[in-house]
Amino acid sequence: MTAFQLGPLLYEGKAKRVFQTDQPDLLAVEFKDEATAFNALKKAELEGKGALNCRISALLFEHLQRSGVPTHYLGVQGLRWMLVRPVRVIPLEVVIRNLAAGSLCKQMPIAPGVPLDPPLLDLYFKDDAYADPFLSEARLERLALVSSQERLELEALARQVNTLLLELFAGIGLQLVDFKLELGFTADGQLVVADEISPDTCRLWDLDVADAKERILDKDRFRQDLGGVIEAYGEVLKRVQGVIQGPSTYK
Structure with a gap:
């Protein structure tokens, strides 16, 4: 280094x-x-x-x-x-769902792959000890993790990220099914996107593959014992590298 x-x-x-x-x-x-x-x-x-x-x-x-x-x-x-940059991470997972998948289909009578328009935004309490539970309006208010204004800013930023990523991934033949974001505040109070954005935190499907399992290019390959996890992540990187210049080396 x-x-x-x-x-x-x-x-x-x-x-x-x-x-x-x-x-x-x-x-x-x-x-x-x-x-x-x-x-x-x-x-x-x-x-x-x-x-x-x-x-x-x-x-x-x-x-x-x-x-x-x-x-x-x-x-x-x-x-x-x-x-x-150091940030004070908000202990919330912000999940945006463009298509129904995963836990949503176990909790609601909705089939995998059904489009969600507008995209569904869910908030979860980020705490492994409590298994990252879903937060209702009342629970979020009770925890007082963010003010009403901060929540509006948080959700607006997350939706902006979703719009940009949907367009980017569609251009390289990938469907952004859903993803989770972590956000935080810098020392001067700016709200920023933190943590990571990767196949570990996004569901990504190959738009050119019809098979429901073979199209998966994300962590679900590990969850479902499908194999080929590294190959799938490598395919995502190859496509992203084809349209985004970088990354920049820190100096």
Whole structure:
């Protein structure tokens, strides 16, 4: 690494490690090869996964930034390291669904693949101890995680991201089925997109493949024991690289 010195580990999650650096306004994020599902009840090491997710996320963050969406992203260093601004992450998972899939189809009488127009936006309490539960209006108000105005800003930003990603992915033959976002506030109070945007956090279907299993190019391949996880992530990276210049190396 160059331009900074790596400091102590601040946080380790299922897919990433976050390190302090010798610069107060800079954090280093290492993307891990570990794959998890079902609240980490299912685990595996998939060689190369971290590097793929790091590169995909970096390119998507750069695309969003060029389109006017603020993010915590500053650049990459090597294959699996991303440099970011420190943010106070809001303990909410923002999930936007363009087509019905996954848990939604288990909780509602709606078939997989049914278009949702307008896209459905759901909020979940980000806390593994409580299994990231869905938040009703009353529960969200009770937790007081965001003010009414902050919630409006959060949802507007998430929908802006969805619009941009839908267009991007459609242009490379992929359907953005649904995805989750994490957002946070910078030291000066700016709301930004944080964490990662990758096949770990998005459902992506190949628009040219009809088979319901073969079209999957995301973490569902791991969840459903379909195999070919690294190959699927690699295909996503190849297509994204074809239309987004970068990523930028942090200097």
